[in-house]
Amino acid sequence: MANPVWPAGVPSKPQLSGWGIESLAGELLETDMQGGNTRARRQFADRIAVMPYSILMSAAQYQTFVAFLLNDLGHGAAEFDMPVYTGTGCAVRTVRIIGGANAVKVQAVGARRLVSMQLAVRSL
């Protein structure tokens, strides 16, 4: 089944102030001892990056986003495709909102809405 696609009328560009990459790939299997040389073994063949993401939306765009989040994504449980800022440019990636709608934060910035969330991005 194809993934839902980020709604066309809603901006996907993040606010640079709220953008970052918290991790680029999954955990390594690492030495669990108190001291000595720490060693590591790669566990995963694929990568999922964690990215804080804040988007500024108009009230109408915010409404579209909420409908997409609640209905198309099942309260944020589903993965979807959206253009994400990779650090050098924008590219379409499969993402999931970590924690779903439960973890999405919204603030009023004048008449607009600042939507903040954490994305789990496949193959960033």
Place this chain on the structure above:
Amino acid sequence: MVDFWTPEYAINIASNPKTDVQLVTVELLHPAFGAQSVRVVNQLEDKTLRLEPGAPLNGGQDVVFKAVPFEIEWPGFEEGRPVEAVLRVDNIGREVSRYLDQAETMSATLTVIFRVYLASDPTTVAYGPFRMVMREITETGSRIEGRVTLANPQNLRFLRKVYSAQEYPSLLATS
């Protein structure tokens, strides 16, 4: 004794290469599942891997292992008990759970096949396959947990030969 691993796997274990990854897989089999099994790989995306020719289902074929998280505790050693390991499979996607009700209706063991592949060679089982039996299964909304064990020799009946009068008439004659 035949090794259960390939030379490539032994090199991978010993040298910890930066470019290769072990793909740990589990296959669950039960007669109630019909001509299918539950195949999961402990990775982030689904993997297409080739089963060994002698596999119970789809032997020698390329099959999809679903990316479902699971964990296996190392087996412990206790006196008077068979060697057991605890296997926990994520139950969010209900990949296993949907079959468990069917499995309950039939008195047969749930077989677990453990295989490790190397990402550099998805066509060869690098470690295994190991066939085990899963027992004492508990299910919650987010996980399925069971005890995985090898065939239990303690439960085998010793002296299984039945000395019948038909087969050994002289036993009766002397008594």
